[in-house]
Structure formats: structure tokens, C-alpha cells
Amino acid sequence: MSRKSKLFVALLLLPSLLITLVFYFIPAVMTAAMSFTDMDYRLSWNFIGWDNFKRMAQDFLLPRIMKNTLVYTFATLALFNVGFSVVLALVTSFVPERTGRIFQALWLLPRFTPPIVYGVMWMWILDPTRNGLLNSLVVASGGRPVNWIAQYPMATIVITNGIIGVSFGMIIFYSAIKSIPREFIWAAEADGASWLQQVRHVTLPLIRWPLLFVTAYQTLSLLTSYEYILILTEGGPFFATTVWSLYAYNLAFGGYFANYEFGYGATLSIVLVVLGTIASIVYWRVFRFREMMSEPKIEVM
Amino acid sequence: MAEIRFKNLTKKFGSVVAVDNIDLHIRDGELLALLGPSGCGKTTCLLMLAGIYKPTSGEIYFDDVVVNDVPPKGRSVGLVFQSYALYPHMTVYENIAFPLRIRRRPKDEIDRRVREVAKMAQIDELLDRKPSQLSGGQQQRVALCRALVREPDLLLLDEPLSNLDARLRIETRSEIKRLQAELGITTVLVTHDQIEAMTMAERVAVMRKGKIEQLSTPAELYRRPENLFVASFIGDPPMNLLRTQQSVENGRPRLNGGDGFVFSLPAEFEQSLAAATGRDVVLGIRPEHVKIVGRPGEHAVRGEVFMTELLGRDTLVDVRSGDQSIRALVPGDVPLEIGENVWLELQPQYVHLFDAGTEARLPDLDLAGSEAAAVP
Ligand SMILES: Nc1ncnc2c1ncn2[C@@H]1O[C@H](COP(=O)(O)OP(=O)(O)O)[C@@H](O)[C@H]1O
């Protein structure tokens, strides 16, 4: 490439570089810088060195929050975002195409619903009085109303998030399954494999790449998302459902006990970014993304 | 081992009739080819035999048992696809072992049989490789091993050679045939390649639009095609098929092909032509049976060289005679000029006659020593 055309390419890339710089890189650097301050509602940049990190190490809530985060992330992943979406993709690709599509559209609805509406819907479903949907069923069948959110807070946030999260994997897995050449499935059938054996020995290995992609992508997105938890449980009762990102949010903006702790909140965010990056690298390594990237996404010969 | 019967077998996909009321008997231990152009229903037949498709109506018998509702795992069938469909994430060993693993056979038995069949197909050196590390020919052998490893009663091959290069195809052709004969396993070979069908199969079923047009030995298909479709489909270069009107002159039947093309047949053919009285007749003769001669003769027609094509050993000469175009396959490189006048000898014993209306073959004569009438 000549110097001139290199310049031209650089010029073309400039707008997107600028956007990345302004909207991602600068805030990230600012957050990193903020984590070394004790910034509060006065927004003053008062640098205090590693104090925030030392505070983190001594934060008695943090082990609990770390455990919450891991349980929430991996339970939602295993039960819904990967586990259930594989099941749904398999089932919808097995039944007649129309039926499958309608079924998928139903599962996409929550994703199109505004978070507040979705959250309020669940509050009504799980309402502790006898007017809640679930409780009205319980009462109708002779039981006593249950305070669902208070009694099963972790299950609540896993289920509510999972039901939304399912559709992403379902759509990706479905198209991956549909693009497996029919001959592979026929061959397995002719070799005597039952449906479950076909799934286990042929279908799942052939959609390995989408499986790993969704797992990694959803891990990161679950680590950083907290809006439904905020709406439904606000992290309670007593920190039972406070995950890392929500904790950081509450410290900075929330109404728990220490408002406007921007400095410490930034520290927690930065650590989460680092943890997320480490998780990505681990996925990258363990699943050898690099090798998969160079292969066709659906493996055929 | 098994013998297979189709009884009024039909398969429809919506309004598409892929297989149309077929009757067929595949003998125990035989290699039968389903031959026909693309889309004529060959693969559909095969997949019904494997149990992957269910017939819309009619029955499939394995020996005396109707297997319509028996799933693939309940049939003893090995299947090889054109694309081979080797599982890309498994090694060659795992691919071949798969049908046995699925059936939870003991490990040492699996190992013994995988190695046995791999050795027979000469791929025992490749067991640790992944399919993507193999050549097309090697992949084909692996697919064959996977189909054979559990010693099925029926082997189904769907265009097994189509993805191989020309030389390898010839080798593999005879190898599969040898293997099949050795194992004595009933085999159905699906192909659109007539050479493949004619060289490998004991009997060939020529299919068109979901129906079987003719079922016979390769030699008979060549010598005695039962209708116009088979006549035009079998043979390379294809048979000359000339549409003519019949008449009788001086007690001898004559075929009139327009603009001066006239061909006289011996008087005996009158019987044969009587079956198509009042209708046009198609005169068929294979290019290899047309002789170019220097002077007029009893069975010669006059024509003008239109084009010549050197096909290596032979030359294909395209001659215009009246309204008709006749191709002759002559040995060697023939020094013929375009536009040159020649005589073509069409020997009566090589002539095939068809009813242009029904497309069926007209009854044969019993000409002593004639090849055309020599039905085994
Ligand atoms: N799964 C299917 N769905 C709809 N139509 C099909 C299906 N399989 C085959 N067909 C149709 O049936 C006919 C026969 O197909 P096939 O058996 O694959 O032909 P061949 O193997 O001789 O090329 C074709 O017209 C094809 O389009």
C-alpha cells in the first residue's frame, strides 16, 4: 500500500476511532482515575492513592456480593441463557417450521418489552398479597399466600433474567442447528442413533462454536447487568441479591446506606472490568476461540 | 443378508410425487443400480430403504417383513452419502466406531471390527486423523467403512463416486464392486452416471420422474432399450433417434425422414412395424453402429458431413441426411472434409424401432445372428 492510500484508510477509520475514544476510552480512563479519589457528591478530584482498593479488601460485604454474583451469573447461564436456550432451539428445530417460529416469537416477547414494564409484570406475578397472580393460584388451590421475592430472592432474579436471556441463545442455536447439512443427521440416524444420541454426538458438537460464543458473551453481559434486579429486589432483602455491578451502582447512585460514593463505586467498576477481561481471556484460552475464528462457523467439510 | 421388495411404493412431498407407485425386487446379495437424471427420485428411494423417509403409500419388504414403520436403528442398513457426511469432530476411528458405540458394543469388539474393516479398505494407517485431513478418496473409504462396520444386511450407496476425480473413480468403481462381491451383501447403488451403473451393477433400474422405465442387465439395457427414454439415456455418445413416417414400397417397408431421407428395411420388419400402423416411427441406431462407406449400398443413406469431432481414439462424425442428423462413431482419425458427401450404412440388425406415439419399443424380429434381437 502506498503512503497516500494508507493515509486515506486512516482517514476513513478516523470517525469510528473518535467515537470509540470519546464514548468508551475516555470514560474508562476517567473511571480508572476516579477509582483513586474519594469523589462524592461534591465531585472533587481528591486523589487518595490505593485507599479505595484497601477498603475493598476489607469490605465485609464483598465476599457475600462476590458469591451472589457467581451464583446469579452461572445459575442464569446454565439454567437459562445457555441450557434452556439449547433445549428450545433443539425442540423448535425439530417440530414443523411454522410451529417452531411461533413458539420462538413468544419467547422473544419479553426482550421487546421495556424493562420497567417487564419488571412491573413480575412484581404483579410475585406480589406477596393474595392479589398476586401466583398467590391467587396458590389461594385458589387452598394454600396461603407466599412472599415470593422475600423468600426466594435469588431464584426470582435468576428466573426473571433468564426468561429474557433465553431468546438470544435460542435464535443463534436455532440457526446454527438449521444450517447443519441434513446428511449428518441422516447419517447418525442410519447409524442407529436415537434423537438424544444424535443431539449429543452430532448436533451439539457441530454447534460448538455458537455454544461457546453465547456462553462467553452472556457471561460478560450478566456480570454487568443489574436493571431487573434493581427493579424487582433492589438487591435485597439485606444484600441477598446484590451483585457486583448493582453494589457499585448503589454506592454511587443508590439509596442504601452510602450515597454518592463515586470514588469507591468507580473502584468496584474497574475491578469488575478487570475480572470480566480475565474471564474473556480464560474463555479465549480454554475454548481456543482463535482456532474457531479461523474455521467456518458451522463446521462442514 | 436380505432380499428387498417394493410394492406400489409411493412417496409424495406435498404435491411433488418423488416416487410414483414403484414395484421392484432386489435379489439377495445382488448389486442393483438406480440410474436416472437428477430429481427422478433415486435418493428418496434410498432414504425410504434406510428408514429415514416413511413411504406415503405402498410397502417395503425386507425378506417377508414389511418395514415401513421400522425406524433406521431397527433396520440393518449401511448408508454412504455423496457428501460422505463424516462427522468432522470425530477421528476416522471414532467415525467408523460410531454405529457400534451407539449400540453399546464391548470396547474390544469395537476395536477389533474397526481395525478389520479399515484394513480391508486400506485406511488402517489413517485411523487417528480427522476427516478434514483426508483426501476425497480416503474420506469415501471411511464412509464405506462406517457403513460396513456393523455388517449390515443392506448397503446403500448414494452417488458414492461423484465427488472423486476421474481416475480415482475408475479405481474405486472396481474396488467397491470387488468388496461387494466378497461380502455378498445386498447393495443398492444410486447414480446419475450410466457408466457407473453399467460397470458396477448386475441389474440396473432406469428411473424417470419417480417411475422405473426399465429394469434389466446392463447388456440388455444397451442392446434392447424398451422405450425412447432409455434409448436416449443409455449410451455415450447417445443413440441416433430419427423420427420417420412408415410406408411400404415394392413389398419392403420404408422409413421416410423428410427431405429425401429414405431408409428401406428388409421385408420381415413389416411385422414389427405393424404394431405402429398409421403412426410415426422412431428409428434408433447407435453411433458406433453407423458405418461410413464410400458407395451406395442396400442399407445406406446419403448425407453430407456437417462436423467432425476427434475424441481421442475415435472420431464422431455428424452427417446431415435430408432433414435428419446422424452421428457416426468411427475408429481413428478420419480424414473427412466438412461438406463432403458420404454414404452411411445402417445395418438392420442394429436398428431399434420405437412407436413415436407411445414411445415404446416395437416388437423385435427374430433375426438369426442379429445382435439387436439377441435377448439373453
Ligand atoms: N425433503 C424433500 N422435500 C420436498 N421435496 C423433496 C424432498 N426430497 C426430494 N424432493 C423432491 O423429490 C424429487 C426427487 O428427489 P430425489 O429423490 O432427491 O432425486 P434424485 O436423488 O434422483 O436426484 C425432486 O423433485 C425433489 O425436489
Ligand SMILES: [Mg+2]
Ligand atoms: Mg440424489
